[in-house]
Amino acid sequence: MLEVSNLACTRGDHRLFSGLNFTLNLGQIMQVQGANGSGKTSLLRTLCGFVAPDEGVIAWRGENIHELDEEYFAELLYLGHLNAIKDELSALENLRISAGLSGVELNEKAAIAALRRMGLRGREMLPTKVLSQGQRRRVALARLLVGDAKLWILDEPLTALDVGAVALIQELIAEHLARQGMVIFTTHQPLQVAGTEMRSLLLS
Amino acid sequence: MKRSSMLDLLVLVIRRDLVLAMRRRADVLTTLIFFVMVVSLFPLGVGPEIAMLRKMAAGVLWVAALLSSMLSLGRLFSADYLDGTLEQMMLAPQSLSLLVLGKMAAHWMVSGLPLVLLAPVLGLQFDMSAQALGVLIVGLLLGTPILSMIGAIGAALTLGLRGGGVLLSLLVLPLYIPMLIFGTGAVEAISSGLSIASHLSLLGALLVLALVFTPWVTAQALRISME
Numbered sequence: 001m002l003e004v005s006n007l008a009c010t011r012g013d014h015r016l017f018s019g020l021n022f023t024l025n026l027g028q029i030m031q032v033q034g035a036n037g038s039g040k041t042s043l044l045r046t047l048c049g050f051v052a053p054d055e056g057v058i059a060w061r062g063e064n065i066h067e068l069d070e071e072y073f074a075e076l077l078y079l080g081h082l083n084a085i086k087d088e089l090s091a092l093e094n095l096r097i098s099a100g101l102s103g104v105e106l107n108e109k110a111a112i113a114a115l116r117r118m119g120l121r122g123r124e125m126l127p128t129k130v131l132s133q134g135q136r137r138r139v140a141l142a143r144l145l146v147g148d149a150k151l152w153i154l155d156e157p158l159t160a161l162d163v164g165a166v167a168l169i170q171e172l173i174a175e176h177l178a179r180q181g182m183v184i185f186t187t188h189q190p191l192q193v194a195g196t197e198m199r200s201l202l203l204s
Numbered sequence: 205m206k207r208s209s210m211l212d213l214l215v216l217v218i219r220r221d222l223v224l225a226m227r228r229r230a231d232v233l234t235t236l237i238f239f240v241m242v243v244s245l246f247p248l249g250v251g252p253e254i255a256m257l258r259k260m261a262a263g264v265l266w267v268a269a270l271l272s273s274m275l276s277l278g279r280l281f282s283a284d285y286l287d288g289t290l291e292q293m294m295l296a297p298q299s300l301s302l303l304v305l306g307k308m309a310a311h312w313m314v315s316g317l318p319l320v321l322l323a324p325v326l327g328l329q330f331d332m333s334a335q336a337l338g339v340l341i342v343g344l345l346l347g348t349p350i351l352s353m354i355g356a357i358g359a360a361l362t363l364g365l366r367g368g369g370v371l372l373s374l375l376v377l378p379l380y381i382p383m384l385i386f387g388t389g390a391v392e393a394i395s396s397g398l399s400i401a402s403h404l405s406l407l408g409a410l411l412v413l414a415l416v417f418t419p420w421v422t423a424q425a426l427r428i429s430m431e
Contacts, residue, residue, distance in 0.1 A: 048295060051431050074297035082288025088227035100216040101289075103297035105208045 001025055001182060002047075002151060007056035009042050016042055017203050018055065024151075029173065029183040029196055034203035040186040041081070043203065044155050047184065048078045060151075074103055077149035079157055083140040087129035091115055091139045094128055099146045106146050114145040119165065133160040141165075144172050152176060154185035166191070213298050217306030218313075224283075225314045231279060235315050236322065239272040243326045254331050261330030262340055262391035263384075266347075269319050270380045273348060276315045277355040277376070278369050280307060281426065285363050294430065301419040304360075304426070308352050308419065316348030332391075339394045339404075343387040346407040353418040354379050360425035382410060 001024060008018035016039030024030055032040045045051050047058060049065050049072065058065045065072045085094040092111055099106040115124050118138040128136055137160045144152065152173075158166050166189070173183055174193050185191075208216070225232050246264045247257055284290040293303050323344055327337045358376040362368035390403035 048291075050291065050294065050427075070297050070299060073295045076295060078291065078295055080288055080291055082286075082291065084288035084292045086224060086283075086287065086289070088224055093223070097216065097220050098289075098292060100208060100213070101292050101296050101303075103208050103213070105212065 001061060002184075003057075003059045003062075004047070005057050005059075007043075007046065007058065008054045009039060009046055009051070010054050011039070011042055020056070020201075022201060024182050024184065024199075026180040026182065027177050027196070028199060029177055029185075029193060030199040030201055031191070032184065032186045032201050032203065038203040040203060041155055044078075044080075044153050044184065044186065047153055048076065049073075075150040076153065077102065077143065077147050077151070078153045078155075079140060079143065080155045081159075083136050085128050085136055085139050088127060090125050090127055091120055091131070091142075092124045094139055095142050095146065098140075098143055102143070102147055102149070104147055110146065111142075114142045115139070117145060118142045118168070134162060134165065137161055138165060141169065141172075144169075144176070150181055152181065152183045152185070154183065156186055156188070158187050158189045158191065170194075210298050210302055213296065214302055214306045214309075217293075217303050218310045221307055221310030222313065225310070231276065232314050232318075235272050235276045236318050238275060239268050239319055240322065240326065242268040242271065244329065247329050257330040258332060258336075258395075261327060261332045262336070262388040264330070265323055265326060265340060266344075266384050266387045269316075269323075269344060269348060270351060270377070270384060272319065273315050273351045274355060274373055274376060274380075276311065277359045277372060280311055280356055280359040281363050282359075285429075290426065290430065294427070300423040300426065304356065304422045305415075305419040308349075308356050308422075311356070312349045312352040316352055320344045320348060333395070336391050336395050339390050339400055340387075342404060343390045343407060346404065346411050347383040347387045350383055350407075350411050350414045351380060353414040353422075356422045357418055357425055360422045360429060363426065363429040383407065386410075 003023045005021050007020040009016045032043060034040050046053050052066065060068055060072050084098060092115065095111045095115060096106050112124055118141060120135060120138055123131060123135060128139060141157065157169055170191060170193055174195060176183060177193065177196050243264055250256060281290060284293065294300055296303060320341060323340055324337050327340060355376050358372045361375065362372045365371065386403045386407045390400045393400045393403060
């Protein structure tokens with residue numbers, strides 16, 4: 001499904017990685033590992049198509065992602081360091097808008113159900129500026145529940161989350177893999193997903 | 205779960221930006237108050253000579269409109285850029301140009317349309333005739349959306365730069381000149397009894413041209429800024 005061949009990425013004058021090859025198939029999960037500054041985020045952003053690779057090709061279903069564009073984006077869910085939520089909007093509005101931007105029209109009931117599963121019961125209508133860092137992250141992560149994207153690209157999904165939320169994310173990832181989804185993620189915290197083999201890619 | 209169409213997404217972006225503007229009302233009001241202040245300062249400074257005021261009315265109103273519509277450009281993309289929403293917009297399953305068009309439309313509704321509505325009231329300070337006011341409003345209606353659209357290109361190009369605000373005005377103001385010339389030209393024409401058709405149709409043509417090209421150019425500029 002996702003095939004990366006001979007990928008190279010440069011930041012400024014610094015070559016982060018080169019000659020990177022891997023294939024990710026349905027139901028597989030891959031952790032990108034490496035020290036700070038080794039290019040994990042750059043790799044994920046390249047896979048999303050924000051940055052054109054210096055060398056190499058990223059192919060989705062056999063076609064270059066830079067030619068697929070919107071077709072690829074429709075199957076992709078990216079969660080970066082930034083939560084992409086607005087302080088002025090409530091958790092509910094934020095979730096419905098971010099689902100809308102990813103092409104899914106979400107009714108209020110489904111959105112509330114998703115927020116409750118993320119442990120935000122009673123906080124649905126509050127403006128997100130009064131929520132804590134971890135709760136905002138939960139609002140952002142609620143997108144995992146509402147889309148039908150095949151490929152999840154998660155950059156440090158566990159930052160600011162407590163133990164309960166980490167367990168919940170592990171559960172969500174396991175469900176996604178069981179539905180033949182694919183996940184690429186980075187994290188510095190241990191993350192165990194039951195029932196699947198975790199592949200890892202070490203950047204150095 | 206329903207997949208949304210192009211129109212749904214356009215409406216979503218416009219609605220979202222309008223809701224955000226309503227929750228940050230201070231930002232919207234500063235632009236409007238700036239417009240009112242600048243326009244009102246001229247009669248005070250120049251003095252009460254009616255002939256002179258009438259002559260410069262269109263120019264003053266248009267220049268004030270250019271400046272105040274530029275004031276809010278810096279915020280057009282920067283908030284979305286800083287909190288990561290722009291990344292998500294780039295990953296939307298519809299073209300980025302469409303979302304950009306939505307943002308331009310919302311920007312115009314918040315910072316262009318109110319100027320058009322205020323202009324007739326302010327025009328009275330300059331003793332403009334009803335006819336001239338009418339032409340001024342039509343000109344502003346055609347011209348202010350172009351200001352938002354061209355401004356969006358500048359805002360996208362200067363995204364994430366330090367001191368981008370000054371650079372933005374240097375980039376964008378020269379491009380505003382045609383709208384200023386045709387907009388004030390139309391009012392001058394009607395005051396001296398000439399036809400206004402050529403001026404207004406040129407403004408209309410510029411509007412169509414801007415509608416076709418600026419969303420795409422802005423989207424490309426945003427992609428470059430995001431790299």
